[in-house]
Amino acid sequence: MKDLKHLITFENLLQDAQNELVTKALGEGKLALGYNCYYIPEPLLNLPGCFSSRLRAPRCTSTDVAGYYMTNRTCPYARSILERAIEGGYNYLSALFGAESCATMERMEEHFELLHPVKNERFFSTILDPPMKGDANNLEYYKVQLRKNILLPLQAHFGVDISDGAIRSAIDDHNAVSRVIEAIGAHRRADNPNLTGYEFHVIQLVSQVCPHALILPLLQETLEELKTREPEPGFPFRARVALVGSEIDDPDFTRLIESCGAMVVADRYCFGSFPGREQIEIRAGESAFDAVCRHYLHWNQCARFMDGMKIEQRTEEVRRLVREFKADGIIYENMKFCEFWSYEKVLQNHIFTNELRIPCCTIEKEYALGAAGQLRTRFQAFIESLEIKHIQGGERT
Amino acid sequence: MRVTDKIISAIDRKLERFDPLWQAEHGVGGQRSRYRDKTGVAKWREWRGVKDTFYDYTQWLNNLVSMAGMVASAPVPILKGFWEYRWMGSYLGTFLFIDRLFEGYRGEELRIAHMNMHAIVQSLTKRIAFILANDRRFGGGSETDNCIPHDETITPLFLKGFKGLHPIPLQTLPEFIICDIDQHIEPYYIDVAESFGLPADVCSRCAAETGVALDDAFPLLGRVMLSTNMPCNASESTSMFQRRRIGLPDNPITLAMQHQNPEAIPYSRKELENALAFVEEHYGVKYDWDELFKYARLMNEQNTIELEKWDLFKTPYSPLSGIAESLYRLYSWQSVNGQDEYFNRVDRRVIEIMRRCYEEKYRPFGGRTRHRAFLWGPSAVYYTDFPTWTQNCWGITIVLNMDSTMGYNMIDTTDPDKAMDDLTAFTQRACMRHHAVGGWENINAVWDWARSFNCDMVLMNDNIACNGMLGVHAMMEEQARELGFHFIFIEHDLQDSRTVSRQDMRNCVNNYMSVVLNEKPLDPTIVEFDDSEAY
Amino acid sequence: MGKIVVFLLKMLGKLALAALILFVATFTLYITNAENKLIYYVVRPFLNRHYDAQVRDRRIV
Numbered sequence: 001m002k003d004l005k006h007l008i009t010f011e012n013l014l015q016d017a018q019n020e021l022v023t024k025a026l027g028e029g030k031l032a033l034g035y036n037c038y039y040i041p042e043p044l045l046n047l048p049g050c051f052s053s054r055l056r057a058p059r060c061t062s063t064d065v066a067g068y069y070m071t072n073r074t075c076p077y078a079r080s081i082l083e084r085a086i087e088g089g090y091n092y093l094s095a096l097f098g099a100e101s102c103a104t105m106e107r108m109e110e111h112f113e114l115l116h117p118v119k120n121e122r123f124f125s126t127i128l129d130p131p132m133k134g135d136a137n138n139l140e141y142y143k144v145q146l147r148k149n150i151l152l153p154l155q156a157h158f159g160v161d162i163s164d165g166a167i168r169s170a171i172d173d174h175n176a177v178s179r180v181i182e183a184i185g186a187h188r189r190a191d192n193p194n195l196t197g198y199e200f201h202v203i204q205l206v207s208q209v210c211p212h213a214l215i216l217p218l219l220q221e222t223l224e225e226l227k228t229r230e231p232e233p234g235f236p237f238r239a240r241v242a243l244v245g246s247e248i249d250d251p252d253f254t255r256l257i258e259s260c261g262a263m264v265v266a267d268r269y270c271f272g273s274f275p276g277r278e279q280i281e282i283r284a285g286e287s288a289f290d291a292v293c294r295h296y297l298h299w300n301q302c303a304r305f306m307d308g309m310k311i312e313q314r315t316e317e318v319r320r321l322v323r324e325f326k327a328d329g330i331i332y333e334n335m336k337f338c339e340f341w342s343y344e345k346v347l348q349n350h351i352f353t354n355e356l357r358i359p360c361c362t363i364e365k366e367y368a369l370g371a372a373g374q375l376r377t378r379f380q381a382f383i384e385s386l387e388i389k390h391i392q393g394g395e396r397t
Numbered sequence: 398m399r400v401t402d403k404i405i406s407a408i409d410r411k412l413e414r415f416d417p418l419w420q421a422e423h424g425v426g427g428q429r430s431r432y433r434d435k436t437g438v439a440k441w442r443e444w445r446g447v448k449d450t451f452y453d454y455t456q457w458l459n460n461l462v463s464m465a466g467m468v469a470s471a472p473v474p475i476l477k478g479f480w481e482y483r484w485m486g487s488y489l490g491t492f493l494f495i496d497r498l499f500e501g502y503r504g505e506e507l508r509i510a511h512m513n514m515h516a517i518v519q520s521l522t523k524r525i526a527f528i529l530a531n532d533r534r535f536g537g538g539s540e541t542d543n544c545i546p547h548d549e550t551i552t553p554l555f556l557k558g559f560k561g562l563h564p565i566p567l568q569t570l571p572e573f574i575i576c577d578i579d580q581h582i583e584p585y586y587i588d589v590a591e592s593f594g595l596p597a598d599v600c601s602r603c604a605a606e607t608g609v610a611l612d613d614a615f616p617l618l619g620r621v622m623l624s625t626n627m628p629c630n631a632s633e634s635t636s637m638f639q640r641r642r643i644g645l646p647d648n649p650i651t652l653a654m655q656h657q658n659p660e661a662i663p664y665s666r667k668e669l670e671n672a673l674a675f676v677e678e679h680y681g682v683k684y685d686w687d688e689l690f691k692y693a694r695l696m697n698e699q700n701t702i703e704l705e706k707w708d709l710f711k712t713p714y715s716p717l718s719g720i721a722e723s724l725y726r727l728y729s730w731q732s733v734n735g736q737d738e739y740f741n742r743v744d745r746r747v748i749e750i751m752r753r754c755y756e757e758k759y760r761p762f763g764g765r766t767r768h769r770a771f772l773w774g775p776s777a778v779y780y781t782d783f784p785t786w787t788q789n790c791w792g793i794t795i796v797l798n799m800d801s802t803m804g805y806n807m808i809d810t811t812d813p814d815k816a817m818d819d820l821t822a823f824t825q826r827a828c829m830r831h832h833a834v835g836g837w838e839n840i841n842a843v844w845d846w847a848r849s850f851n852c853d854m855v856l857m858n859d860n861i862a863c864n865g866m867l868g869v870h871a872m873m874e875e876q877a878r879e880l881g882f883h884f885i886f887i888e889h890d891l892q893d894s895r896t897v898s899r900q901d902m903r904n905c906v907n908n909y910m911s912v913v914l915n916e917k918p919l920d921p922t923i924v925e926f927d928d929s930e931a932y
Numbered sequence: 933m934g935k936i937v938v939f940l941l942k943m944l945g946k947l948a949l950a951a952l953i954l955f956v957a958t959f960t961l962y963i964t965n966a967e968n969k970l971i972y973y974v975v976r977p978f979l980n981r982h983y984d985a986q987v988r989d990r991r992i993v
Binding site: 068069070071073074075078100102103104106107108110111113114127129131132133135137138140141144145148303304306307308311334336337339340342343344345346347349350362364 | 593594595596598599600603607624626629630631633634635636637638640641647649651653654655658660661664667668671834835836837861862863864865867868869870871872
């Protein structure tokens with residue numbers, strides 16, 4: 001396939017947290033608001049005068065200093081973020097909105113207050129207590145938490161407009177970006193897609209780490225380009241897989257899977273588009289803030305949700321993606337030391353493999369892509385098994 | 398001096414060479430001298446002098462009678478339990494367990510320790526008999542459907558408003574208590590969980606619970622189960638497996654993690670109310686506040702006494718400390734929770750002794766205490782006698798344990814609305830989560846606790862798989878240095894003694910005491926020894 | 933009257949003897965740690981062999 005016009009630009013934007021577009025937005029006087037987790041609704045960080053910046057630690061290969069603070073037995077994503085903060089990589093941030101979605105994440109975010117690694121006088125951070133069920137009581141609690149930990153501090157510290165109108169406008173902005181990403185991602189549904197999983201991963205990531213106003217034109221251009229982009233003459237992969245897991249923000253991981261012969265057709269992980277790029281609908285009589293809270297609680301697929309309804313939703317969502325994107329199998333990933341996803345992958349592997357008869361492969365990885373050889377072997381073996389199943393006439397579920 | 402005292406004193410002098418404390422003091426042996434290597438089985442029981450040995454013997458008999466009573470009350474289910482459940486076999490190690498907990502204890506320390514211990518034994522034996530007699534696996538009993546199995550970190554008190562129903566902490570028998578007694582039992586269940594692909598780096602307690610579920614080793618009782626998000630991430634996750642395997646309708650009670658915030662109470666209160674409605678719906682019973690108040694009064698009395706105990710802990714004259722304090726508090730608060738008046742009676746007797754000791758300026762442990770330590774962080778369940786060892790080996794008295802600071806607020810016993818708020822605050826401050834998660838302030842509270850209890854040392858339990866505690870490693874160390882506390886990380890793996898052995902844990906203290914403080918052990922025979930095959 | 937006293941004394945003596953025997957037996961058991969040795973070296977190994985031979989219904993659901 002012909003290279004996408006902006007792919008190299010996009011790749012370059014992922015090389016640093018403070019990329020070219022972030023710097024440009026800061027130059028325009030905007031406030032960069034950091035976050036780590038889907039529990040923090042992106043639209044609330046894109047209120048007038050602000051832009052959201054989902055934190056990554058690209059090219060972080062050593063977490064020595066963060067390891068001193070948090071030991072090397074904690075989630076490498078959290079450690080890498082702290083390491084990057086200590087290195088000064090997030091000095092552009094005006095605030096960090098954290099969530100005690102897991103203990104390590106919370107501890108890492110605490111260090112932003114304890115160590116003051118962000119050298120920005122205006123910087124502050126909050127950590128919310130996120131809900132664990134999808135019922136009415138938890139929705140109310142979520143609202144209280146988001147108002148207390150995001151909206152009110154933004155208003156108090158920076159005088160940000162948190163009115164219903166401002167949130168509506170942020171929702172419009174979110175929906176506009178999401179529409180484009182969704183349309184780009186839909187190209188993966190084709191039998192022979194004209195977009196690789198790697199390319200989509202890069203595109204989805206830039207939509208999360210760049211100011212929306214600045215990245216949207218490039219994304220729209222890419223969507224237009226895709227309408228006429230010719231795919232390879234034949235499907236160049238041996239299988240199609242859905243990738244499910246936690247904080248996968250390294251497109252090289254997707255590239256590794258694809259280099260082993262399986263196209264990643266669906267991205268159901270924390271930095272992925274499922275969930276993340278659904279349209280937020282404001283229902284009749286509902287405030288924009290309430291709509292955001294309802295939407296994010298409904299779509300949240302975090303493995304920490306405990307109620308049966310949300311657990312089943314997690315399974316159903318992956319099953320839907322497998323069906324709609326015609327995946328032959330699922331790769332379940334967990335970050336090393338991540339308890340939620342360690343348990344989730346065991347349970348879902350059982351459900352998919354034994355109950356739903358959808359082949360499943362589970363892996364555990366570091367944040368930085370080390371031990372690629374071991375992962376490659378696992379993926380190759382899995383893809384081979386999918387291929388054999390195909391040859392033997394196995395049916396897709 | 399009475400004649401009997403003279404005789405006892407003469408015998409004591411004659412036999413003092415068998416007393417391990419005397420041996421250690423005179424350089425001719427010590428606690429470990431009477432043990433068979435590795436096994437933890439002593440060739441003979443500890444000679445503590447005539448009076449204390451006789452008292453220890455009577456308490457051994459007392460516990461024996463409770464156990465016999467357990468078997469007599471439900472002989473067939475008990476035998477079936479031993480045959481069916483691997484964890485039941487481990488309860489046979491109870492006497493070894495009690496012996497090692499109270500090694501070196503004399504006088505009032507020994508008396509209080511045994512009073513507390515017997516309260517646990519009499520309660521636990523009744524509970525085992527009750528659970529097995531109603532276990533569906535063995536045909537069930539008259540109360541099988543009246544049990545409410547709930548996660549062990551949910552305090553059962555708020556469920557006591559259901560007259561005729563029995564809250565049963567599900568994991569306590571097969572996982573928590575038994576790991577205290579036998580360090581080798583949970584690795585079996587951990588291996589079962591790992592054989593299904595669970596990584597070895599998750600919390601071993603939750604891995605063990607998962608293993609019990611997958612191995613089909615939970616007793617089967619009740620009509621629903623109440624799971625919870627407490628104390629931490631892994632316990633939230635393991636409940637997915639328990640729910641599926643046990644197959645009962647489940648209501649997860651997800652209490653606020655940041656429980657110190659004002660908005661936590663209304664949210665968590667609603668969670669508890671939803672759970673009560675769930676039970677009412679499935680059991681067809683109405684909640685009775687008068688019934689609840691009855692038990693709340695007992696809990697309030699226990700907490701009132703507890704707060705007085707804390708005042709006495711702050712002095713050098715408390716005969717209650719270490720494991721005798723923490724195990725009792727853990728069980729009586731988290732598991733009994735006002736349901737058994739026996740514990741109130743014990744508390745009343747214990748506080749009387751403590752008051753007297755304070756007045757008499759009694760010096761516990763023969764005045765051999767060199768350091769007063771606060772034990773912070775969830776402790777290794779497989780090394781319950783660790784505080785006994787720190788006392789005997791280095792003279793470090795564990796004044797209080799983090800988990801002893803669980804919910805100590807009083808519960809209103811007249812107004813249901815106020816009572817519900819109080820119960821919520823109470824329930825949120827559960828074992829292992831009150832301080833370990835929910836924000837920096839919770840864990841950083843250790844220094845205030847340590848200072849107010851006149852401690853010069855903090856022993857920080859360092860569960861190698863506890864994300865909540867690992868995340869603050871360096872900050873805690875830096876704070877200790879700044880505030881002038883002796884500070885030791887005690888590395889452990891909570892329920893898996895294979896990863897970090899008991900000796901590895903002891904070495905954390907040994908290294909600090911000998912290298913940093915340059916102190917000599919009180920009993921050199923227990924600085925380094927092999928108890929890898931002991932229960 | 934005298935017979936009753938003698939009877940009571942004999943009973944008391946027998947009870948005291950029984951109590952003494954019971955005390956000696958249980959105290960010997962206690963001080964020699966015999967019950968723990970029995971459990972550790974005989975009962976638990978037997979039970980463990982049984983547990984190891986069990987076929988458990990080991991599954992997720």
